[in-house]
Amino acid sequence: MQKTWENHIKQFRHYLKIERSLSENSIEAYSRDVEKLANYSEVNFMELGPLSLELEHLRKFVNEIAKLGISDYTQARIISGIKAFYRFLMYEDKINEDPAQLLEAPKLGRKLPDTLSYEEIVQLLEAIPLGEPEGHRNRAMLEMLYSSGLRVSELIELKKGQVFEDVGFLKVVGKGNKERLVPIGKDALKYLNIYKDEVRVHQAIAKGHEEYVFLNRRGKKLTRVMIFLIIKKTAEQAGIEKNISPHTFRHSFATHLIEGGADLRAVQEMLGHESITTTEIYTHLDRDYLRQVLTDFHPRK
Numbered sequence: 001m002q003k004t005w006e007n008h009i010k011q012f013r014h015y016l017k018i019e020r021s022l023s024e025n026s027i028e029a030y031s032r033d034v035e036k037l038a039n040y041s042e043v044n045f046m047e048l049g050p051l052s053l054e055l056e057h058l059r060k061f062v063n064e065i066a067k068l069g070i071s072d073y074t075q076a077r078i079i080s081g082i083k084a085f086y087r088f089l090m091y092e093d094k095i096n097e098d099p100a101q102l103l104e105a106p107k108l109g110r111k112l113p114d115t116l117s118y119e120e121i122v123q124l125l126e127a128i129p130l131g132e133p134e135g136h137r138n139r140a141m142l143e144m145l146y147s148s149g150l151r152v153s154e155l156i157e158l159k160k161g162q163v164f165e166d167v168g169f170l171k172v173v174g175k176g177n178k179e180r181l182v183p184i185g186k187d188a189l190k191y192l193n194i195y196k197d198e199v200r201v202h203q204a205i206a207k208g209h210e211e212y213v214f215l216n217r218r219g220k221k222l223t224r225v226m227i228f229l230i231i232k233k234t235a236e237q238a239g240i241e242k243n244i245s246p247h248t249f250r251h252s253f254a255t256h257l258i259e260g261g262a263d264l265r266a267v268q269e270m271l272g273h274e275s276i277t278t279t280e281i282y283t284h285l286d287r288d289y290l291r292q293v294l295t296d297f298h299p300r301k
Contacts, residue, residue, distance in 0.1 A: 004049040005038040008089070015088050021176035033081025037061055051089065055099045058082065062103065072106035079105040114242040116252045121146055127238035134217075136199050138230055140191035141214055145246055147185030148172070149253035149271055152246035156222050159211040165189060174272040182270050 013031055016022045022030075040061050041048060048057065065075060079100075086100040116124065125146075128139045145155060154172050162171040168189065169181050184192075192213075205219040212221040227246050235244050242248075250271070257267050 004051075005035075005042075008050050008094075009034055009038070009085075011092070012085055012088050015091070016084075029077070030081045030084055033078045034085045036065070036078060037082055037085075040064060050085075051095055053099055055102055058100055058103050066106075076105040079103055114244055114248055114251075115255050116240070116242065116244065116248060118256060120238075120240055120242075121249075121252060124234055124238040124240055128234055129237075133199065134230075136191055136195040137214060138234065140188065140195045141227070142231070142234070142249065143188035143191050144170075144184060145249035146253055147188040148182045149250045150182070151175075151250065151272075152224050152227050155246070156212075156214065156224065156227065158213045160213055161211065163192070163213065165193075172272065178272065180269065180272045 009031055012034065013027055016027045016030055037058075038050070041050070041053060041057070044060070045053065045057055062075070062079060065078060083100045083103060086095070086098050089095045090098050125139060125142055128142070129135050130139065141155060144150060145152075148170055150158075150170075150172065151174065154174060157173065158170070162173070163184070164171065168184055168186075170184050172180050172182055174180060196213075200215065203215060203219050205215065209215060209220045214222050216222050216226065224246075231244060231246060231248075235242070254267050254271060257270075258264065
């Protein structure tokens with residue numbers, strides 16, 4: 001890869017980490033997407049570096065990756081990475097015009113995850129065998145996913161100091177290390193206290209994991225994979241055939257709130273979405289209602 005590409009990608013990675021506060025996985029994904037463009041450019045536009053490419057060059061690259069038969073979703077993700085890269089170059093005043101601004105991605109149909117009805121939520125929670133050592137822990141975790149709409153990463157990173165039982169709230173650290181307060185349901189608190197007072201207190205806790213709320217048998221914080229496996233096993237025990245994941249609880253949380261008459265802005269705050277349009281994906285709401293909410297709440301309406 002030409003030195004100029006390497007330098008700009010390195011600076012781009014630094015920008016994503018420091019300015020955007022993205023995770024290492026996201027930074028790696030963006031970098032790989034730009035590296036694909038760099039490799040293509042070196043073969044097909046040898047005389048041009050990243051600062052010299054124009055829209056026609058980017059479109060040729062997009063046409064080329066489309067011929068490879070990769071999915072529309074992957075194409076859209078690659079194009080998103082390239083757009084982010086050129087927005088960074090504009091931000092750093094390295095280019096005067098953004099050649100990727102008019103670059104079009106494939107139209108993607110909205111694929112919503114399965115939603116559990118309230119009855120299915122109860123069915124699943126009650127299928128957890130409380131006689132097993134991890135039963136109360138698992139019940140507390142799944143109650144919390146549903147009652148507070150947490151992301152799986154927020155659940156496994158939850159620490160004791162973030163639980164405010166007296167007021168019934170959690171202080172959650174979400175994407176970009178942004179904090180938000182979300183309510184926690186009475187049942188979630190009930191099973192959390194049973195786990196904390198009757199199970200966790202008897203565990204040998206690994207050094208450095210003392211503050212994490214939920215621990216595995218070895219006294220260490222749980223992993224994302226472990227949460228997925230727990231939910232999959234519990235769904236099988238409950239006889240639920242839907243393809244569910246930790247995100248299903250978050251989606252069900254938002255959907256049930258909206259169906260019950262909750263304000264969209266409140267749901268947005270609890271989910272930790274920067275944009276209210278992101279919340280729409282979770283709530284199946286009518287676009288006219290969204291426009292009205294934006295009109296009511298946006299400072300530049």
